Amino acid sequence: MDPQFYLVSMDGERLRSRTLDSMHFLTRQVPSLEHDNEVRGESLGLIRYIDCNFDGPALLPEDAAKRQFADELIAYADAFTKALYSPLISHADVSDEVVAALDKLEAALSKFNDGPFFLGQFSLVDIAYITILERVQIFYSHLRNYDIAKGRPNLEKFIDEMNKIEAYTLTKNDPMFSLDLAKKNLKLCEGDYAPAGPGLHLPATSRLRWRHQANHRANPFP
Numbered sequence: 001m002d003p004q005f006y007l008v009s010m011d012g013e014r015l016r017s018r019t020l021d022s023m024h025f026l027t028r029q030v031p032s033l034e035h036d037n038e039v040r041g042e043s044l045g046l047i048r049y050i051d052c053n054f055d056g057p058a059l060l061p062e063d064a065a066k067r068q069f070a071d072e073l074i075a076y077a078d079a080f081t082k083a084l085y086s087p088l089i090s091h092a093d094v095s096d097e098v099v100a101a102l103d104k105l106e107a108a109l110s111k112f113n114d115g116p117f118f119l120g121q122f123s124l125v126d127i128a129y130i131t132i133l134e135r136v137q138i139f140y141s142h143l144r145n146y147d148i149a150k151g152r153p154n155l156e157k158f159i160d161e162m163n164k165i166e167a168y169t170l171t172k173n174d175p176m177f178s179l180d181l182a183k184k185n186l187k188l189c190e191g192d193y194a195p196a197g198p199g200l201h202l203p204a205t206s207r208l209r210w211r212h213q214a215n216h217r218a219n220p221f222p
Contacts, residue, residue, distance in 0.1 A: 032046075033046050035049075051124065059124040060124055061123065066112065070123060070124060073128070074124070074128055076104075080104075084101060084140075087144075088140075088144075093144065098140075102148055102152060102155065103152070106154050110154050116161045118158075122165075126162065133148070134178075135182075136148060138178050142175075
């Protein structure tokens, strides 16, 4: 991570507070970016803007076929999110739509064979999907006793490879913290939890990493 940038924890109540009059929060969204006297606050839009206006490795390849596929996958992200969250919000079991949506990603990850990511090499598409997958993997494991990567080797490999990228892992929450937020915001009750089962097993190294990251977010400045 660039030493001039720091991860700072921001809870929902503070974000929604009317006392926040900083330019950075005019969009009422996190993340937000102020550049050239304009504030932007839509995640994928921010990433595209940064990719076009700042130096660094490109987040989309030059290959026309890959760029077209990237546009298709980014356009599908909202529908994918809705398909995965609908059974959780409606207190329903794993639906055919959930299975189909995950299978669609599994197939998409096999389109290019020059790497484990959606376009082969790391790109904007991976950034768009990993944050969604991170949460639904936790929710379905704990609330439905369902492993979204089981029987989907491409998806499992993709998640494993993303977890090797420090810039991503530094942004991850403790799974139980994410689950508690889901219980509150999705109005899930204890009865929604799956019976005792394998659940989401976290290796000791992952638990230590999340604990370290939580401490870093709480005290981000050296």
